[in-house]
Amino acid sequence: MLDEVYDDEAVQEELTVTPGFRFYPTEEELVGFYLRRRVQAGGHPLNFDIIIPTLDLYRYDPWELSGFAHDAGEIQWFFFVPRDHKKSCPRPNRLTVSGYWKATGSDRTVRNELLQCIGLKKFLVFYKGKGPSGQKTDWIMNEYRMPDLNSSANKMKDIVLCRIYRKARDKRARPNPVEKEEAVVSGDKYEENSHSTITLKQSSIQ
Template sequence: MSQNSNNEQNNYSHDKDDDDGHEHDMVMPGFRFHPTEEELVEFYLRRKVEGKRFNVELITFLDLYRYDPWELPALAAIGEKEWFFYVPRDRKYRNGDRPNRVTTSGYWKATGADRMIRTENSRSIGLKKTLVFYSGKAPKGNPN
């Protein structure tokens, strides 16, 4: 092997060993995911319900109520202060409308008035609920 070939081989193996810790990143550096409520419902949720694929999965499917709130950041595909998940609706009773929001350490409770999500032309496309996590068992839990 010539001297030049050895140098090329050494440079190549050095480059492989010189990783920057980003080889498993889901998106490119500098990318920010800040969808509007309308975009979340009309684009992401609609496509998911219709079974259409995404080039990059930015929102993961998660049974939210199997986890406590402090576990959620590690389970999200993207996000630092906000995380997005597709969550199946679980019913407290098989034939009832009451949701089951119990986790291992507590429960999620809806608070405040539901807010309508509307398109730019004011068409109603969904509801937004605010949930607060309570540690312990209902109804004597402590808000976190």
């Protein structure tokens, strides 16, 4: 499956320089292939590092991240991010220069085609200013982590894969491919339907 499709390094390297190449991985591919291999490799370079660079993204505001992304012109950017914990708290530190990323809703399980849990997904929204009275923005993050992240003694597993994108401001506009797959944000809540997609709550539609 995933390993059989992507293990050819020559194919990977060719994709990174092929004109017209667009990177639209599924969640299973993000966690089951890319994140898993980054964890297994530790600090060693991988042939797909050019596609998903490693960055301490909390040193920057979200609108500054395009300069570090593989394809700044795309509607979504991917980064491997080392987890920076607060000194007096095991919770990750998600403060940036101008604001903070706030986790929203419950974590969702990422499963493979055999319905096995291969990772966890967290939704976050960027707020300008200082909490808890920051100003909500339309910047969204999906943070993917390995399921044994907090219990592992291996510090190299304390790394996550983040997808950053910007939500369309006009709800009447046609949603971009990321929003179709991911979520429509309503306040600070998400509602998940039986098909594992996120839909806008009916009560919030004006």
